[in-house]
Amino acid sequence: MEVKKESLIVFSDISILDVKSLLKINSSPFIVMKNHLEILGILDEGFFLKRLDSDGDNQEITAYLNTSFVVVDELDKLGEEDMSTYDFVIQHGDNQYSCHPISEVREMLLKKKMKSLISLNESLKKELEVTRKKVKELTQILHSSYDEIFVTDANGDTLFVSEACKKLTGLPPEAFINKNINELVEKGLIVNSVTLKTMKTKAIHSAEQTYPHGLTVFSTAKPIFDEEGNLYRIVSNSRDITELVEMKSQLNRVNLRNQRAQHENSRTVSFNNFITNSDKMVKVLELAEKVAPMDSSIFIHGETGVGKGVLARVIHDLSSRKDKNFIQVNCGAIPSALIESELFGYESGAFTGANKHGKKGLVESADGGTLFLDEIGEMPLDIQVKILHLVQDRTFMKVGGTKEKKVNIRIISATNKDLKQMIKNNQFREDLYYRLHVVPMEIPQLRERKEDILLLTNYFLKKFNEKYGQSITIDDHSKLILQLQDYPGNVRELENVIEQIVVTARKPIVTIEDLPSDLTYKDTALVNLTGIIPLKKALEETEKQLLSQALSTYKSTRKMAKALGVSQTTIMRKLGKYQFSYQDD
Numbered sequence: 001m002e003v004k005k006e007s008l009i010v011f012s013d014i015s016i017l018d019v020k021s022l023l024k025i026n027s028s029p030f031i032v033m034k035n036h037l038e039i040l041g042i043l044d045e046g047f048f049l050k051r052l053d054s055d056g057d058n059q060e061i062t063a064y065l066n067t068s069f070v071v072v073d074e075l076d077k078l079g080e081e082d083m084s085t086y087d088f089v090i091q092h093g094d095n096q097y098s099c100h101p102i103s104e105v106r107e108m109l110l111k112k113k114m115k116s117l118i119s120l121n122e123s124l125k126k127e128l129e130v131t132r133k134k135v136k137e138l139t140q141i142l143h144s145s146y147d148e149i150f151v152t153d154a155n156g157d158t159l160f161v162s163e164a165c166k167k168l169t170g171l172p173p174e175a176f177i178n179k180n181i182n183e184l185v186e187k188g189l190i191v192n193s194v195t196l197k198t199m200k201t202k203a204i205h206s207a208e209q210t211y212p213h214g215l216t217v218f219s220t221a222k223p224i225f226d227e228e229g230n231l232y233r234i235v236s237n238s239r240d241i242t243e244l245v246e247m248k249s250q251l252n253r254v255n256l257r258n259q260r261a262q263h264e265n266s267r268t269v270s271f272n273n274f275i276t277n278s279d280k281m282v283k284v285l286e287l288a289e290k291v292a293p294m295d296s297s298i299f300i301h302g303e304t305g306v307g308k309g310v311l312a313r314v315i316h317d318l319s320s321r322k323d324k325n326f327i328q329v330n331c332g333a334i335p336s337a338l339i340e341s342e343l344f345g346y347e348s349g350a351f352t353g354a355n356k357h358g359k360k361g362l363v364e365s366a367d368g369g370t371l372f373l374d375e376i377g378e379m380p381l382d383i384q385v386k387i388l389h390l391v392q393d394r395t396f397m398k399v400g401g402t403k404e405k406k407v408n409i410r411i412i413s414a415t416n417k418d419l420k421q422m423i424k425n426n427q428f429r430e431d432l433y434y435r436l437h438v439v440p441m442e443i444p445q446l447r448e449r450k451e452d453i454l455l456l457t458n459y460f461l462k463k464f465n466e467k468y469g470q471s472i473t474i475d476d477h478s479k480l481i482l483q484l485q486d487y488p489g490n491v492r493e494l495e496n497v498i499e500q501i502v503v504t505a506r507k508p509i510v511t512i513e514d515l516p517s518d519l520t521y522k523d524t525a526l527v528n529l530t531g532i533i534p535l536k537k538a539l540e541e542t543e544k545q546l547l548s549q550a551l552s553t554y555k556s557t558r559k560m561a562k563a564l565g566v567s568q569t570t571i572m573r574k575l576g577k578y579q580f581s582y583q584d585d
């Protein structure tokens with residue numbers, strides 16, 4: 001009789017009588033075991049011991065006798081230990097039994113494992129393909145972004161840089177990838193790095209940066225943390241804001257013009273502490289507004305006290321560097337022995353008497369901002385070489401240092417000297433002159449813009465009245481005297497005169513007697529009376545002298561009218577009356 005897998009039932013330690021009675025109720029064959037461990041045999045209806053075989057063939061049972069076996073629901077439940085303990089496995093499920101030699105089970109399980117590994121491999125392959133596609137798509141999206149995306153790990157090693165970096169920095173992403181942020185900053189490829197700040201503080205940082213070739217970007221770096229809260233990545237985003245900065249500067253210009261229009265006198269321009277009424281100065285100011293957003297070096301010529309320092313500050317305030325330092329170096333005021341260490345700083349122990357921690361120089365303090373080299377003609381020749389190096393490469397070396405440092409500065413220079421003559425006399429380097437002289441500007445002397453005198457007089461009067469808590473006014477005659485001065489010390493001299501007037505005034509309205517004695521008003525006394533003359537003649541004489549002085553000063557009937565406080569028609573009529581020749585304007 002065939003041993004059918006589905007009809008196999010296992011009994012153990014049963015007596016012949018039990019078998020007989022079992023056979024009566026169940027026609028299936030039985031496995032008879034001893035102590036749950038050894039198969040004694042299979043009993044069928046004829047009580048023949050049959051071989052228990054997974055194929056169900058009728059074979060001799062001897063192979064199964066005294067062997068060990070295990071009964072399980074699922075083959076997968078078999079452990080390695082079972083495999084080495086038992087000779088057969090009897091699988092029991094849904095009232096079915098099948099018997100397998102352990103070697104066969106091993107093979108079956110191996111095949112099953114292989115099959116599932118193959119299908120796992122297939123699904124992994126598919127997933128990998130999908131992930132690859134997604135990564136490619138995301139990378140393409142990042143590369144097509146208008147903004148530059150820059151990713152580093154927690155140590156600042158650059159992992160990814162998007163294509164936009166070419167447009168912003170002029171360099172391909174490969175110039176940055178796999179390089180450490182510290183190295184990139186040291187080489188000057190990145191200035192004012194927000195990634196570095198985020199790496200140090202683990203917080204978000206934003207900053208405006210200007211690249212050497214003139215682009216201005218706004219960058220924000222954000223930290224990304226892993227599940228344990230450790231810094232994992234730093235992702236920064238940089239946007240080109242050059243146009244925005246240009247628009248801002250245009251807006252500034254519009255504001256300047258609006259201010260001018262709003263002023264009591266529509267010709268007046270005022271910006272920060274800079275005020276003017278003169279066409280020549282307005283042109284200078286317009287040039288300043290135009291070049292301020294660019295990083296080109298500017299050279300301001302002009303006599304002492306004309307306002308070179310004020311103009312340099314205006315340029316800084318109109319540039320994208322306005323929130324950074326404006327460092328003014330008066331090259332003539334620093335002793336030549338100290339100038340190098342003042343400018344470039346020094347390392348610890350650079351010389352006797354030096355601060356043991358070293359010192360930061362003025363150049364480094366101007367990093368990100370503007371360095372104003374006033375009185376550049378006073379710069380010693382050996383320092384000029386170092387300034388040339390700074391201008392060309394934006395690098396310098398501290399006194400006693402061994403490593404060059406990179407800075408991002410805009411340089412404005414100024415002089416009241418004839419540098420061309422100094423070059424001829426070998427007192428100034430020609431190469432440095434041309435490096436600094438990219439955009440030259442000239443501020444006229446105060447006597448060449450007399451229309452500024454009254455405006456500045458009122459401006460300084462207000463300033464010093466506020467400073468000293470006074471309310472001094474100056475009468476018209478005295479104002480005219482002030483206007484007729486030559487002011488070799490230019491605006492600074494006028495400023496000093498007004499301060500002196502306010503401080504020394506003995507009455508609320510200053511008259512000619514109260515003016516400082518060194519003013520040349522006595523020489524320009526308006527009416528030289530030699531005796532008693534008719535009042536009308538005296539008045540006419542005064543009028544004639546006033547007109548003559550005003551004409552030689554202003555050369556324009558409009559300006560004369562303003563200075564003398566009458567209408568332009570009155571001026572023209574009176575000039576005709578006294579037969580002055582003039583050009584109408």
Ligand SMILES: Nc1ncnc2c1ncn2[C@@H]1O[C@H](COP(=O)(O)OP(=O)(O)OP(=O)(O)O)[C@@H](O)[C@H]1O
Pocket residue numbers: 273274275276302303304305306307308309310311374416491492495
């Ligand atoms: N246009 C102006 N409006 C208001 N104040 C001015 C103006 N020009 C100059 N000043 C004032 O005059 C003084 C001298 O100006 P500044 O120091 O800029 O001149 P400078 O040409 O740089 O002189 P120096 O060559 O001696 O360094 C300052 O107090 C400044 O505030």
